[in-house]
Amino acid sequence: MKPVRLAGLTLPNPVLAASGTFGFGEEYAPWTALSRLGGIVTKSVTWDPLEGNPPPRVVETPAGLLNSIGWQNPGLAVFLREKLPRLAAYGVPIIVNVAGFSLEDYVRVAARLDDAPGVAALELNISCPNVDEGGMAFGTDPRQAGLVTAAVRRVTRLTLVVKLSPNVTDIAVMARAVAEAGADAVSLINTLVGMAMDWRTGRPIFQRVVAGLSGPAVKPVALYQVWQVARAVTLPVIGMGGITTARDALEFFAAGAAAVAVGTANFRRPDACLRVIEGLERYDAEGPQALEGEEEP
Amino acid sequence: MLSPSLGPRLVSVVGRQEVSPDSVRLRFAAPEAASAAQPGQFLHLRCGTSLDPLLRRPFSVHAVDPVVGTVSILFRVVGAGTAWLARRHPGDVVDLWGPLGRGFVLHPGDGWLVAGGVGVAPLLFLAARLREQGAAPQLLWGARRRQELAAVADFEHLGIPVELATDDGSEGHHGPVTDLLAEVLSGRRAPVYACGPRPMLRRVGELTRQAAVTAQVSLEERMACGVGACQGCACPRRGGGYALVCHDGPVFPAEEVELG
Ligand SMILES: Cc1cc2nc3c(=O)[nH]c(=O)nc-3n(C[C@H](O)[C@H](O)[C@H](O)COP(=O)(O)OP(=O)(O)OC[C@H]3O[C@@H](n4cnc5c(N)ncnc54)[C@H](O)[C@@H]3O)c2cc1C
Numbered sequence: 241m242k243p244v245r246l247a248g249l250t251l252p253n254p255v256l257a258a259s260g261t262f263g264f265g266e267e268y269a270p271w272t273a274l275s276r277l278g279g280i281v282t283k284s285v286t287w288d289p290l291e292g293n294p295p296p297r298v299v300e301t302p303a304g305l306l307n308s309i310g311w312q313n314p315g316l317a318v319f320l321r322e323k324l325p326r327l328a329a330y331g332v333p334i335i336v337n338v339a340g341f342s343l344e345d346y347v348r349v350a351a352r353l354d355d356a357p358g359v360a361a362l363e364l365n366i367s368c369p370n371v372d373e374g375g376m377a378f379g380t381d382p383r384q385a386g387l388v389t390a391a392v393r394r395v396t397r398l399t400l401v402v403k404l405s406p407n408v409t410d411i412a413v414m415a416r417a418v419a420e421a422g423a424d425a426v427s428l429i430n431t432l433v434g435m436a437m438d439w440r441t442g443r444p445i446f447q448r449v450v451a452g453l454s455g456p457a458v459k460p461v462a463l464y465q466v467w468q469v470a471r472a473v474t475l476p477v478i479g480m481g482g483i484t485t486a487r488d489a490l491e492f493f494a495a496g497a498a499a500v501a502v503g504t505a506n507f508r509r510p511d512a513c514l515r516v517i518e519g520l521e522r523y524d525a526e527g528p529q530a531l532e533g534e535e536e537p
Numbered sequence: 538m539l540s541p542s543l544g545p546r547l548v549s550v551v552g553r554q555e556v557s558p559d560s561v562r563l564r565f566a567a568p569e570a571a572s573a574a575q576p577g578q579f580l581h582l583r584c585g586t587s588l589d590p591l592l593r594r595p596f597s598v599h600a601v602d603p604v605v606g607t608v609s610i611l612f613r614v615v616g617a618g619t620a621w622l623a624r625r626h627p628g629d630v631v632d633l634w635g636p637l638g639r640g641f642v643l644h645p646g647d648g649w650l651v652a653g654g655v656g657v658a659p660l661l662f663l664a665a666r667l668r669e670q671g672a673a674p675q676l677l678w679g680a681r682r683r684q685e686l687a688a689v690a691d692f693e694h695l696g697i698p699v700e701l702a703t704d705d706g707s708e709g710h711h712g713p714v715t716d717l718l719a720e721v722l723s724g725r726r727a728p729v730y731a732c733g734p735r736p737m738l739r740r741v742g743e744l745t746r747q748a749a750v751t752a753q754v755s756l757e758e759r760m761a762c763g764v765g766a767c768q769g770c771a772c773p774r775r776g777g778g779y780a781l782v783c784h785d786g787p788v789f790p791a792e793e794v795e796l797g
Pocket residue numbers: 579584590594595596597598610611612613614615616617618619620655658659756757758759760782787
């Protein structure tokens with residue numbers, strides 16, 4: 241398949257594993273050929289280690305998944321010392337998803353990653369619904385989003401992707417704000433806010449009440465937001481939200497995405513990204529009929 | 538490093554048995570799983586062919602036959618996924634991944650197996666392995682009513698003594714199975730292996746701490762990826778932080794996890 245360029249970064253193919261759904265890659269190493277992916281976006285990395293939210297953390301919905309993980313991660317130091325070298329050994333482009341609770345947090349994580357060997361790009365997570373401060377607060381106000389993007393831009397030479405939240409009135413406004421602030425690319429969508437209720441007890445199932453919805457159920461929303469953003473900015477768009485097949489990926493390309501990421505589908509099968517890549521290869525070689533009969537994986 | 542033979546694959550159902558009004562045992566032709574499985578590990582199964590249910594469902598390995606090349610699960614029908622699975626019959630195929638996770642560590646000594654309800658599933662496999670090692674485990678099994686205790690014959694076939702308890706008094710001791718454990722631990726102090734609902738496991742933790750015997754518990758939590766990537770199946774560790782049921786467990790030393 242043709243390599244894709246995202247600003248200064250060239251990916252061997254346009255299919256990435258989405259942040260938070262692929263761990264730090266090593267979890268999936270026994271189960272799929274990591275080296276064949278277009279890239280792996282890591283779980284969000286914060287300066288300090290984070291415990292994450294109390295259980296339950298995942299609840300299934302019809303063709304969807306609500307999660308309230310809360311950035312559980314070992315912190316930047318352990319990431320650099322243990323996770324990154326192991327992942328780098330697979331020879332797959334590594335995009336580190338950066339998260340923080342304040343502007344300073346984002347900046348110090350990004351600054352340390354700038355000269356870390358093996359990092360291909362940064363993805364700023366300003367769109368997570370599962371933490372109290374930071375996260376989505378930066379991603380729903382164009383001024384804040386611009387400020388954090390500009391501040392990180394000043395400390396990194398790496399390709400800078402900003403991950404946008406779908407939980408806004410007009411996502412095009414957000415995309416323009418981060419584009420003007422120096423982002424090289426945008427990725428979307430992060431999860432949609434939702435909740436799960438226990439009809440027996442009459443109480444919310446998640447302790448933080450709110451959770452993030454992903455999976456095939458969100459695909460129509462994601463497609464439309466990618467469509468809007470692709471028309472609002474000239475930056476490359478990484479599209480995601482419910483992609484499980486090559487046909488889904490083609491729909492995102494048609495909406496204006498330069499690359500795609502596969503998230504929740506990895507939980508159905510560990511080779512979900514690879515199946516999308518192989519489907520796109522068949523499509524390139526044989527045309528649309530190659531995918532006509534394709535079943536859901 | 539790739540282990541494709543244990544990755545997701547289509548396997549045939551070769552046996553099906555309705556064990557009680559709401560539980561079913563399925564046997565799959567899966568020779569790799571049969572030889573790789575350790576007691577306490579789980580199989581991650583697709584329970585449907587469409588996008589709903591979206592996620593796989595974890596089930597403990599219930600029995601293996603490495604010679605014939607089969608693995609079995611025993612499950613209770615509680616929702617759409619298990620209902621679909623219960624409708625599988627010999628000749629049907631199911632998408633199976635695993636075994637995954639960390640199972641029981643077999644300690645020297647005969648062993649008390651403590652089960653609540655369908656939590657008995659992994660303990661049959663464990664009992665068989667303990668017997669192979671020359672140990673003489675005994676099972677304490679509690680359920681809501683006698684109909685749920687039908688699989689007891691499987692333990693008796695292995696020559697394993699069984700004591701029963703029911704919530705409604707329809708069989709054995711009238712009350713929680715942990716009453717039986719409290720009684721036996723005062724006589725024979727042996728390692729405890731437990732699987733069942735959280736309140737039962739909490740009581741097992743208390744009793745084994747008091748009696749100073751080792752205890753391992755098999756935990757359940759809502760699970761997505763099954764391999765430690767999504768951090769969905771978190772369980773609080775004693776002393777802070779979270780363990781992942783799929784990757785650090787599902788079996789834990791009782792003193793390592795918060796059962797409260
Ligand atoms: C490691 C492991 C091993 C297991 N082994 C066995 C086994 O051997 N036999 C067996 O019968 N079951 C076992 N289970 C449980 C089994 O996986 C679930 O019963 C199954 O996933 C239910 O799927 P479903 O689609 O039928 O029900 P769902 O529709 O998913 O759930 C049915 C109902 O239970 C609720 N629910 C689901 N999961 C949980 C949870 N963890 N805590 C509280 N409520 C919940 C749902 O909200 C719903 O109301 C195991 C679980 C784990 C984690």
